[in-house]
Amino acid sequence: MLFDLPDHDTIYKALLARDASYDGQVYVCVSSTGVFCRLTCPARKPKQENCTFFGTIGECIEAGYRACKRCHPLEPMALADPAIAALLAALDERPDYCWRESDIERMGFDLSTVRRSFKRQFGMTFLEMARQRRLRDGFEKLADGGAVIEGQLEAGFDSASAFRAAFLKLLGKAPGALSADPLLFADWVPTPLGDMVSVTSKSQLHLLEFTDRKALPKELERLNSFAKGRLGIGRTEPAEQVKEELSTFFRGSSSGFRTPLAYHGSxxxxxxxxxxxxxxxxxxxxxxxxxxxxxxxxxxxxxxxxxxxxxxxxxxxxxxxxxxxxxxxxxxxxxxxxxxxxxxxxxxxxxxxxxxxxxxx
CATH class of the missing domain: 1.10.10.10 (Winged helix-like DNA-binding domain superfamily/Winged helix DNA-binding domain)
Incomplete structure (x- = not known):
């Protein structure tokens, strides 16, 4: 668990020294490359500010990182549960593919066993994890100013209708219905405990929720009404600030949050x-x-x-x-x-x- 880990500086020194005593106990996630590695990885060592350390492979994957192809951090997990390791590796190889139950069966795995294993390890099924990753890719493309069709292709959706349906389920409106002149901006926030969505104005944070929270669609619907239909996608200063603060929180550097908040309640x-x-x-x-x-x-x-x-x-x-x-x-x-x-x-x-x-x- 994260609270058992030494402080960030200590682990970074172990990374630079390729200290084998941490092998299997700590993994480094590198924001500049999007990969996670063992501390003994032979690759060139990243800058300290680009490193986040986690105690489990699951936390690295949940944070959106893919396994390094030089040090193969998934190998120990394969010994414990080959089905999980094989499916995560397959997802890492084809993150834009629309995975189905038939694909899991074709790989020779029992659906109910895989479902229980992923739920126990990650709190979501393999198919939910794969769909979230695809949707996040499309969401981030739109947040960067890309067209809807670019977001659809980036997310690996076969049709525009499927992409719209996925967005409709999450945000309560299809991409084409999002405001071109928003008052509130939705953004995707990857964390070690799963993806989140933030909604900010240019000065305050209005919402921060895990994407699988059942109440999220209703909350977004209320915020859209509050903004008189002007809910869009984009990045703001408060959105970037909360991402940085969440990063330092999970890294063990600080539990303080200073992002200005907007309350919606009595x-x-x-x-x-x-x-x-x-x-x-x-x-x-x-x-x-x-x-x-x-x-x-x-x-x-x-x-x-x-x-x-x-x-x-x-x-x-x-x-x-x-x-x-x-x-x-x-x-x-x-x-x-x-x-x-x-x-x-x-x-x-x-x-x-x-x-x-x-x-x-």
Whole structure:
């Protein structure tokens, strides 16, 4: 897990030294090349600012990196689960291909076994992972100013209708219906725990959600109405700022977020969200704790509703709220992500606090 890793500088020194003691325990993701490697990779070493380190292959793949063809980091995973390794390698070779269940069967794998394995390891099926990667490629092409047909081809969709349907499902409107003069801009945000979508104005962040969150289409629909139909795709200063802050968060450098936020909720909800932002990284609170902190000790259920209505994930850290009995309770991004986020954030605890800290699983 990320919180078990040494600090960034220590691992970077190990990378430069090709320290074999880290082999199988730490992987480096290089933003300038889009690949992830073992620390012992013989390739020329990247600049430190281009490196992000993860403890598992799954985290590297979830962050959108492909396996290095020189040091072959997937090989150890193949020994543990050949089906996962083979399918990930196939996806890496053909990221623009429209994978189907028949392709998995043709490779000689049982569909139900593969589905369970991917769900357990990544929180999504192989087909969902492949579709997200294709859609992300098309999304990023549009964000860079490309035409719809360029985005369609970049994403590997066979037809314009299929590409429009995928966008419609995610953003609530087809690419051609996106505003050419937006007030709000959607952007794709790859993270170690899965892809996210941000929605920003030119001055504030309005939404940050995992792309597989069930409430996302409705949230985007409300923001589109708020912008009077002027929701488009593009990059803004707040969008770039939140990407950088998320990168430093997952890298273990900082748990602070300074991107300006825009709340979409009642005054009560805003008070709850402010209270959530006061919870230190690596610690948790109960709904009753939050209710008491805002001077409304009897409003526990209302606090829970406001917590669930949060549409700026991680930055407004609703994942730090647990049940009074210590259980994880619900989380729109999935309980597996909530568990991982709490584990990741343990690295931000003072060293003495880590000894007695316990996250309920």
């Amino acid at each position: 005054q009560f909800s805003g008070a709850v969200w402010d209270a959530l932002r006061e919870i230190p990284a690596g610690t948790t609170r109960s709904y009753s704790d939050i209710a008491a902190s805002i001077g409304r000790p009897s409003a526990v259920r209302a606090v829970a509703r406001a917590n669930g209505a949060n549409q700026i994930a991680l930055i407004i850290p609703c994942h730090r709220v647990i049940g009074a009995d210590g259980s994880l309770t619900g989380y729109g991004g999935g309980l597996w992500r909530k568990q991982k986020l709490l584990e990741i954030e343990r690295q931000y605890l003072p060293k003495r606090a880590k000894v007695n800290h316990h996250v309920t699983s």
